[in-house]
Amino acid sequence: MIQDKKEHKFGMVIDLDKCTGCGSCMVSCMSENNIPFKEDESRKKDSITWMRVYKLTNGKSFPDIQIAYLPRPCQHCSGKGGHGHSPCVSVCPATATDYGYDTGIVSQIYTRCFGCRYCMGACPYHARYFNWWDPEWPAGQEKYLSPNVSPRMRGVVEKCSLCYHRYQAARDKAYYEGRDDIEESEYQTACTTACPAGAIVFGDLNDPSHMVHQIVKPDPHPDPMNKYVVDKSRNPKVFRLLERLGTNTKIYYLSEREWVRKAGDNYLDGEWDKVKNHHGSSSK
Amino acid sequence: MKVDRRSFLGLGLGAVAGVVVSPVGLKLTDDSSIWTQNWPWTPVPVDGEVSYDSSVCNLCPGNCGISVRKIADRPVKIEGLAGYPINDGGACLHGIAGLQYLYDPARVKTPLIKKGDKFEKISWEDAITLVAGKLANIRKGGAPQKLACITDKTQGSVPKLFDRFLTAFGSPNLYTMPSLESCLELTAQTLHGNGNTLGFDLENSDFILSFGAGLIEGWGSPVSCFKANASRKKRGAKLYQIEPRLSNTAACADKWIPIKPGTEADLALGICAVMIKNNQFNSSTFKDGFNRFAIMVRNKYAPAKVAGICGIKVADIEKIAGQFVMAKRPLAIPGRGRGRNGQSLKEFAAVHTLNCLVGNLNQRGGAFVMAKNDYLSFPEAILDGVAEVGAGQEKLAGSVDEFVTKLNAAGKPIVDALFVYNANPCYSLNEPKRVKQAFKKVPFVVSFSSFLDETAMEADVILPMNTFLERTEDVPSQAGLTKNVVGLIRPVLKPVFDTKDPGDALIFLARALGGSIAQNFDWETYADCLGDVTAGIWDSLSENGHVLVPPKPFKEFFEGPPDVDFTFLATNPSTVQAQGDFGLTLIPIDNMRLLGAMPADSPFAIKTVSDKVLIGKDIVVEINPQTARGLKDGGDALLTTPVGAARVKVNFNEGIMPGVLGMVRGLGHTFDNKFVSNKGVNVNDLIGPQIESGSGLDAAFGIKAKISKV
Amino acid sequence: MDSALIPEGADRCSFPKFAIGICIVGAVALWGVYAMFLCWFKGLNQTNMNDYYGFALWIWADLAVIAVGGGAFFTGLLKYIFNVDELKNIINFAVIIGFICYSSALLILAIDIGQPLRGWFIFWHANVHSMLTEVAFCLSCYFAVLTIEFIPNLLENRQANKVPFFRHLAHNMHGVMAIFAATGAFLSFFHQGSLGGVAGVMYGRPFAVREGLLIWPWTFFLFTWSAAAFGPCFTLLVTWITEVVTGKKLVKDNVVHLLAKISGWMITTYIIAKIIDTIYWAYVTAPSLGFKMSHFYTNNSFYGYWILITEIVVCGVIPGILLLNKSTRENSTTRWIAIVLGVIGVCLNRWVMVLQIMAVPVMSFDTWALYVPSWQEVATTVLPVAYGIIFIAITYRYLPVFPQERELNHTKLEQ
Ligand code: SF4
Ligand code: SF4
Numbered sequence A: 001m002i003q004d005k006k007e008h009k010f011g012m013v014i015d016l017d018k019c020t021g022c023g024s025c026m027v028s029c030m031s032e033n034n035i036p037f038k039e040d041e042s043r044k045k046d047s048i049t050w051m052r053v054y055k056l057t058n059g060k061s062f063p064d065i066q067i068a069y070l071p072r073p074c075q076h077c078s079g080k081g082g083h084g085h086s087p088c089v090s091v092c093p094a095t096a097t098d099y100g101y102d103t104g105i106v107s108q109i110y111t112r113c114f115g116c117r118y119c120m121g122a123c124p125y126h127a128r129y130f131n132w133w134d135p136e137w138p139a140g141q142e143k144y145l146s147p148n149v150s151p152r153m154r155g156v157v158e159k160c161s162l163c164y165h166r167y168q169a170a171r172d173k174a175y176y177e178g179r180d181d182i183e184e185s186e187y188q189t190a191c192t193t194a195c196p197a198g199a200i201v202f203g204d205l206n207d208p209s210h211m212v213h214q215i216v217k218p219d220p221h222p223d224p225m226n227k228y229v230v231d232k233s234r235n236p237k238v239f240r241l242l243e244r245l246g247t248n249t250k251i252y253y254l255s256e257r258e259w260v261r262k263a264g265d266n267y268l269d270g271e272w273d274k275v276k277n278h279h280g281s282s283s284k
Numbered sequence B: 001m002k003v004d005r006r007s008f009l010g011l012g013l014g015a016v017a018g019v020v021v022s023p024v025g026l027k028l029t030d031d032s033s034i035w036t037q038n039w040p041w042t043p044v045p046v047d048g049e050v051s052y053d054s055s056v057c058n059l060c061p062g063n064c065g066i067s068v069r070k071i072a073d074r075p076v077k078i079e080g081l082a083g084y085p086i087n088d089g090g091a092c093l094h095g096i097a098g099l100q101y102l103y104d105p106a107r108v109k110t111p112l113i114k115k116g117d118k119f120e121k122i123s124w125e126d127a128i129t130l131v132a133g134k135l136a137n138i139r140k141g142g143a144p145q146k147l148a149c150i151t152d153k154t155q156g157s158v159p160k161l162f163d164r165f166l167t168a169f170g171s172p173n174l175y176t177m178p179s180l181e182s183c184l185e186l187t188a189q190t191l192h193g194n195g196n197t198l199g200f201d202l203e204n205s206d207f208i209l210s211f212g213a214g215l216i217e218g219w220g221s222p223v224s225c226f227k228a229n230a231s232r233k234k235r236g237a238k239l240y241q242i243e244p245r246l247s248n249t250a251a252c253a254d255k256w257i258p259i260k261p262g263t264e265a266d267l268a269l270g271i272c273a274v275m276i277k278n279n280q281f282n283s284s285t286f287k288d289g290f291n292r293f294a295i296m297v298r299n300k301y302a303p304a305k306v307a308g309i310c311g312i313k314v315a316d317i318e319k320i321a322g323q324f325v326m327a328k329r330p331l332a333i334p335g336r337g338r339g340r341n342g343q344s345l346k347e348f349a350a351v352h353t354l355n356c357l358v359g360n361l362n363q364r365g366g367a368f369v370m371a372k373n374d375y376l377s378f379p380e381a382i383l384d385g386v387a388e389v390g391a392g393q394e395k396l397a398g399s400v401d402e403f404v405t406k407l408n409a410a411g412k413p414i415v416d417a418l419f420v421y422n423a424n425p426c427y428s429l430n431e432p433k434r435v436k437q438a439f440k441k442v443p444f445v446v447s448f449s450s451f452l453d454e455t456a457m458e459a460d461v462i463l464p465m466n467t468f469l470e471r472t473e474d475v476p477s478q479a480g481l482t483k484n485v486v487g488l489i490r491p492v493l494k495p496v497f498d499t500k501d502p503g504d505a506l507i508f509l510a511r512a513l514g515g516s517i518a519q520n521f522d523w524e525t526y527a528d529c530l531g532d533v534t535a536g537i538w539d540s541l542s543e544n545g546h547v548l549v550p551p552k553p554f555k556e557f558f559e560g561p562p563d564v565d566f567t568f569l570a571t572n573p574s575t576v577q578a579q580g581d582f583g584l585t586l587i588p589i590d591n592m593r594l595l596g597a598m599p600a601d602s603p604f605a606i607k608t609v610s611d612k613v614l615i616g617k618d619i620v621v622e623i624n625p626q627t628a629r630g631l632k633d634g635g636d637a638l639l640t641t642p643v644g645a646a647r648v649k650v651n652f653n654e655g656i657m658p659g660v661l662g663m664v665r666g667l668g669h670t671f672d673n674k675f676v677s678n679k680g681v682n683v684n685d686l687i688g689p690q691i692e693s694g695s696g697l698d699a700a701f702g703i704k705a706k707i708s709k710v
Numbered sequence C: 001m002d003s004a005l006i007p008e009g010a011d012r013c014s015f016p017k018f019a020i021g022i023c024i025v026g027a028v029a030l031w032g033v034y035a036m037f038l039c040w041f042k043g044l045n046q047t048n049m050n051d052y053y054g055f056a057l058w059i060w061a062d063l064a065v066i067a068v069g070g071g072a073f074f075t076g077l078l079k080y081i082f083n084v085d086e087l088k089n090i091i092n093f094a095v096i097i098g099f100i101c102y103s104s105a106l107l108i109l110a111i112d113i114g115q116p117l118r119g120w121f122i123f124w125h126a127n128v129h130s131m132l133t134e135v136a137f138c139l140s141c142y143f144a145v146l147t148i149e150f151i152p153n154l155l156e157n158r159q160a161n162k163v164p165f166f167r168h169l170a171h172n173m174h175g176v177m178a179i180f181a182a183t184g185a186f187l188s189f190f191h192q193g194s195l196g197g198v199a200g201v202m203y204g205r206p207f208a209v210r211e212g213l214l215i216w217p218w219t220f221f222l223f224t225w226s227a228a229a230f231g232p233c234f235t236l237l238v239t240w241i242t243e244v245v246t247g248k249k250l251v252k253d254n255v256v257h258l259l260a261k262i263s264g265w266m267i268t269t270y271i272i273a274k275i276i277d278t279i280y281w282a283y284v285t286a287p288s289l290g291f292k293m294s295h296f297y298t299n300n301s302f303y304g305y306w307i308l309i310t311e312i313v314v315c316g317v318i319p320g321i322l323l324l325n326k327s328t329r330e331n332s333t334t335r336w337i338a339i340v341l342g343v344i345g346v347c348l349n350r351w352v353m354v355l356q357i358m359a360v361p362v363m364s365f366d367t368w369a370l371y372v373p374s375w376q377e378v379a380t381t382v383l384p385v386a387y388g389i390i391f392i393a394i395t396y397r398y399l400p401v402f403p404q405e406r407e408l409n410h411t412k413l414e415q
C-alpha cells in the first residue's frame, strides 16, 4: 500500500550552536520508541540510547576550554557511493537490517535479528544497541508503551529508525485523504519535535522545498577527492561525522565553530588547514 | 522378527532419518523462533484509536503547554504543545518523561498512616477523620497558630487554598520553598515597592549580562529560555556569562567570565561603580537613597578592589561595564543556576540595579517590573473567634529555612501540626538532616504528596495526591517571564490510584472540621471552586487551556518606568561568605538533566545523566587539574565540608575555576525507587544554611571544602 | 575392562586411571556447560560484553580455534590432493583436531548469538553481501566434510570394524576421501577467508578495513594463508602434547619435520604478505581516512605497539625462520619454540583482528573501549579446551589414530 511514490532521502541537520545538551531529544526518543531502562544506566556502553548526546571539548585548558554537544541518532548511512550498502546493512547475515531505497532509512527488524552483533562492530558511530537484558517495566508502567513500536526482546539489536512509524502514519493519512505525497510537517521525528532549542531540522534531502535541503544543499556530484563520498554539503558550515570513511550519512551537523567542525572527522597533522575552507569539511 | 544388531542399527538409523526428513523438525524449529518473538514476558502494547489531550506541565515552574497522545485512552507520549505562549512546541526531558511519574514505584497509592516505623494503608475517610480530630484538638487548645504549612509556591488557587485553610484555621505560619519567583518578588519589593515582581525580556535583549543564571540549565521557565537562547544567534544578541564554572550556558555564551564563587554581587556593584563614575546612567526614576548608594559603591566597590575579590581583571570589569552601557537593549539577570537555592537578596538587588542604572526598565529587551498575578478572587475569608486569635499572632519565621532553624532550636514543640504540600524540604533544603530533626519535633505531620519521598517518609499521615496528569489546577507562571500566562492543567486520565486533587483533599478536610472552616470551603469539589475563583477568566481559560493576563499589550499595561528605591543597597548589606575555612569551595551545579528538587527525577531523566556526573552509585565531583594535587582523574576521594563528608569520584575538568569543586544537585535520593534513588550523594547534605540577614533567605552559594584521595 | 574396545596391540593406561583423568577434565567441562546454560537461559548479560565491545573473548576463541584447526584442511589438501604420502601418518589426528576445533567453533557461535533459537535465520534469510553468511555456509558444510573425513577413522574401532558394513564403508570412504578433502579444502579456503573478510569489509572501522581483490579484502587471503601456515603448527603441538602425556612416540620424526618444513614455508610467505599489508594499511589506507598509525597503539592501557611487534616479529618472523632453517627445524627445542610461538602468533592475530578493532575509537571524540571478560565467558571459552582434551583422550584410547604407533613403540620394546 505504498502510496507515496516519490523517492525520498530523509535526513537531518543538527545545529550544534543551538544544541544545549539538554537531553530532551534523548528522552523523547526513549518515550516514543518504548526504550527500556534499568537500575544502573551509568555504564554508557550498555545503555540503550538511540539518540545519544555526546559532549565535545576543544581540549584546551582553563579558561580557554570550550564545550559543545553533539546529538547522535543512527546516521542512516547510504554507504559507499550512496548505493545503500551501509556499513551495518552490508554485513548483516540475516538481512535483519535493510536500506530503504524509497526513504533512505536504515531499518531494523527485531524479529529477524538473531543477535550476532556484527552490525554493531561495523558501525563506527555506536548507533546500535544490543538488548543484553530482557526489557522490564516497573508494575503498571507498561501501560504507557506505544503500540506503534514493538517492544524488543532480549538478544536482539535495536537502533534509531528515524521514527519510521511516524512516516507510515503520515503516508496512511495522505492515502486516506487521497494525496500522493506527504507534507514536510506531516513527518517529523520525535527528537526533532521535542528539541526545545529548535536545533534539529528534519526532512527530505531530495526535496528542494524542505528546510533540510536548503540548509545542507547536498552536492549531486561525488566528491572529486574521494569517489565514495556523495551528497556532500555545499554549505561550508555543515559537516558530517566521519565523512572520509565513505559511509555517506544523512545526519548533517552545522556549526560556526571551526573546532567543532573539525571534531567531526579525523585529520592528519596539518590536513585540516588545507581543507577547512572549501566545501565544509574534507572527505579526503 | 529377530532383532539382531544389524536390524536394530538399521531401525535406529531409519527412525533418525525419518524424523530428520519429516516436517516435525522444521516445524519445531520454526515454532521456537516464533516463540522468541513473542516471549510472554515482553509486553505487547494494546492498539486503538489515537487522540490528543492538551494540558500544562508543572514539574517545574516553567509551566509549559503539553500535548498528550493517547491510544485507546491510554496516554502514551507527552510532547510540547505547539502555539502555547510559553514553550510553543518544545518541551524539556522531564515533561516528556512525565508519564513515568504515573506509575512511579515510589507513588503513594492510598492514604497512609505511620504505625511505629512503618506505613499502613488507611481509607480516605479514616485519614481525614484522624487529621480533622488532631486539628480540632489544636483549635481547642486555643493556639491555632500552632498549625504550620509548607508549600512549593504562593501563586495559583491551590497554594491559595492552603493559605485560606490556615487563615480560616487561625495560623499565619505558611512558608514556601525557595524559588526564583520568590527571590524576584523580594527584589521587586525591595527596589520598587510591594506587590511587584520582575520579568526579563530575554527574547528581545541584544546584550544579556548573566550573573550565573543558567539560561539553559533550567533557570526560570526553561523551555522559554532555551528558545530565547536559540534565537539569540539569529538576532546577533550577545550573552556574557559570569560564573565559576563553564556551564552549558557559559559554553554557548559569547563570553565566559569565570568569577570566584559568591562574589557576583560584588562584581555587579563594581560595574555600578564604573557606570556611576563615568556618568553612564539614567536617573529619572530614582527615588530614595541614590546618592548614598553612589557614594557607597564609589568607596566600597572601586574596580581595583572588586577585581581582587572576584578574580577578574580591572580592565575586564571596565570593559564589561562599557559593553553593557553601549548595548542597545542591555539586560542584567540574577539567579545562579536555576535561581532557586542559595540565592541572596543582595546579589539579586545588585544585579537588578544594573538594569535600573542602564534605564532598561519596562523597555523592550529589558527588565520588567510587573504587578503580581492576581486573577483569583476568593470570597472574603470567614474567621471565627479562634481564628481571630491566631490571626493576631506573629509569623514564627521569615523563611522556611528560618522556620526549620527555630523548630530545631526550641526545647518543646512550637508547632503542633505541620502540613507539607508538594515540597520535599527533607531533601532540598541545605543540610536535610537538620530538617528531618525539626520534623521529628513536630507532633503531627501531614504530607500531601504523590510520592513517598524523603519528606513524606517523615510524615504521620500521607494524603496521596493526583499527579499533574490526573488533576485539575490553574498554574500561573511568572518565573522571570515578561508575560503573565495562566495555564490550566486538565486530567488526561482517571487517577491511576486512590488519590485526590489537593483542592479536593482540603475541601474534604475542611468539611470534616465543620464550623467556619467548612464555610470557607463551601464548594462541592475543587473543580467548582476553581470555576468560582477564576470566574473572570474561566471561560477563556477552560476553552483555550490558557489565558494571558492581562491580555493587553504591555505598553498599555505599564504606565512608564517604575520608581527605584536604593535604600537597601545603600547600606551595603553584608555579603554571605562560604562557611568554614577549608581551602577549596564546593558549589552545587544545576544540571538540566536533573530536576534538583520536587519531584525527584524520572528513570528516563536519570538515564540521560552523564558518566562524568554519576558512575554506578558514585557521584562525580569536578575539579580543575591545577587544584587536584594528589588526586587521580576518575579516582576515588573523600570530600569533607564543615557539615559532612562523602565518598566521591573525581573528574578533572578544565572548565571549572581552580579552587572550586562542583557537585551536581539532584542526586542522592534515599526513598524507594531503585531507578532513581541511592545514586550519588545529595549535595545539600554537605552544605549548611547561611541565613542572609535582612531577607531571611538561605544564601549559602557553597561551602568551604577539602578533598583527599582514599 | 574396556580392553575389547582398545585397538589391537596398542598399549593404554588402566581404565580407572583413564576415568579419573576424564573426570577431572570433565569437571572443568561441566563448569563451562553450566556457564553455557547461564548464557542461554539468562542471556548475554552474563558476559561483560557491551555495545562498544560486541565481540569478545569467546569470539576470539572461535576465530582462534578455526585458525589453528586449519591444520586439518591443509594437511588433507597436501595428503589427498598433492599426494604427500607421509602425511597419512598424521592425517587422522589432524582431522580429529579439526573436528574438535570446528565443533567448538559452532558451539561457541550457538552461545554467542543473542537468539540461539533463531540461529538458522542466517541460512533462511541469508544476505549474500555478508561475509558472515559466507562463513556460516562454508563453516557448516566444512564441518559436515570433517565429520565425513572422521567417520572412517571412527569405524576402524575394533568393535565397529567387526561389522562388515562398517568395515566396507570405512574402506570405501577412504577411497573417495580425496573428493571430500578437495571439497573441504575449497570450503575451508573460503570460510577462513570470509572470517578474514569479516574484519576487512568493515569500512567504518579504519583499524580493520583493507582494500583487496574483487569483493574480497586482503584480510580474506591473509586469514586463509595464516590458517594454512599455523594450522599444521597446532597439529604438531597437539601431537607433541599427546606424546608427552602418553609417554609414547606416535609420529615419526620425518613426518614431523616435513610438516614443520611446509609450515615454515607457509609462515614465511604469509608473514611477508602480512608485513606488506600492514605497511600499506599504515601508510596508505589509514592515513587516507585521517588516521596516524599511532592512533591505534597509544592512549590506552593495553593496546600498544608491543602487540604489533609480538604478532609479526616474535610470533611470525621468528618461527618462520626457525622452521625454514633445517638445523633449527630438526632440533626439537628450537622447533617447539617455533611451533609454540607460531600458535600464539596466529591466535594473537585473531585477537587483534576481532577485539582490537572493537577497542579503537573511531569518532574523534570517542574513547578507547577496554573490557575484562566475565567468568562465564572464561568458562565457556575453556569449555572447548576441556572438550577437546576429552575427545582426544577417548579417540586416542579407542581408535587407531596414529598408524605408526605400534611400529614405533614395538621397536622401542625390542631395543
Ligand atoms: S533536545 Fe535539542 S538542544 Fe536538547 S540535546 Fe537534543 S538537540 Fe540538543
Ligand atoms: S550509523 Fe551505524 S547503524 Fe546507522 S546506518 Fe550507519 S552504520 Fe548503520
Ligand code: SF4
Pocket: A091, A092, A093, A094, A095, A096, A097, A112, A113, A114, A115, A116, A117, A118, A119, A120, A157
Ligand atoms: S545482530 Fe541482528 S541485525 Fe545485526 S548483523 Fe546480526 S542479525 Fe543482523
Ligand code: SF4
Pocket: A028, A029, A030, A032, A033, A050, A051, A073, A074, A159, A160, A161, A162, A163, A164, A189, A190, A191, A192
Ligand atoms: S529519529 Fe526517532 S528514532 Fe531516531 S533518534 Fe530521533 S526520535 Fe529516536
Ligand code: SF4
Pocket: B057, B058, B059, B060, B061, B062, B063, B064, B091, B092, B093, B094, B095, B096, B221, B222, B223
Ligand atoms: S520546562 Fe518545566 S514545565 Fe516545561 S516541560 Fe520541562 S518540567 Fe515541564
